[in-house]
Amino acid sequence: MTVFFTADTHFGHGGARGLYRRPFADLAAMDAALVARWNAVVQPGDAVWHLGDFALGRAAKPEAAATLLDRLAGQKHLVTGNNDPDAVQRLPGWASVQPYAELRLDGLLLVLCHYAFRSWRDMGRGAWNLHGHSHGRLKPLPRQADVGVDAWDFRPVMLPEILASRPRRTVGEAAAPG
Numbered sequence: 001m002t003v004f005f006t007a008d009t010h011f012g013h014g015g016a017r018g019l020y021r022r023p024f025a026d027l028a029a030m031d032a033a034l035v036a037r038w039n040a041v042v043q044p045g046d047a048v049w050h051l052g053d054f055a056l057g058r059a060a061k062p063e064a065a066a067t068l069l070d071r072l073a074g075q076k077h078l079v080t081g082n083n084d085p086d087a088v089q090r091l092p093g094w095a096s097v098q099p100y101a102e103l104r105l106d107g108l109l110l111v112l113c114h115y116a117f118r119s120w121r122d123m124g125r126g127a128w129n130l131h132g133h134s135h136g137r138l139k140p141l142p143r144q145a146d147v148g149v150d151a152w153d154f155r156p157v158m159l160p161e162i163l164a165s166r167p168r169r170t171v172g173e174a175a176a177p178g
Helices: 013-017 027-041 062-071 159-163
Strands: 004-007 047-050 075-079 095-099 101-105 107-111 128-131 145-148
Touching: 004 159, 013 027, 027 062
Parallel strands: 004 047, 047 075, 075 095, 107 128, 128 145
Antiparallel strands: 101 107
8 A cells, every 4th residue: 555645636626726826727627637647646545645625615515525535546534624624524435534643654753734833743853744735835844845736746645755855964964054
């Protein structure tokens, strides 16, 4: 089983195209591309942690959201965001729903929340904070990553990709200015 992370799909949110400069002709094209890109990388036996803001508007209505969730491959966990109404949170397609989660993967503690933290449990011991909400616009702290679709070519991402995308410092090396 492969574990993926994503956030901020904003299915059904017409304003997302303009607000986050998404390169899709219209809302239907955006939603279709998000489903296709998800299913291009996620297999049925994989796990996906969605860190909030799954669907809005008509797509967040129970029947539409359930149909959409069923079309997405994998076992899906929701870490709730500010745009996840109760109807979305109660969908039977979620393996779990919570506002915060901690997960051990590949020897690392991952602290999962929709929001980026300034500090988190065991951050001084190598733990990572994975989040959404900022749509790739927030400068991350060390061992912190935005897993939202706007930062990852509109698809879920695996931990090795996240780790490889971040510059690494060796012990005793000074941090780069800025």
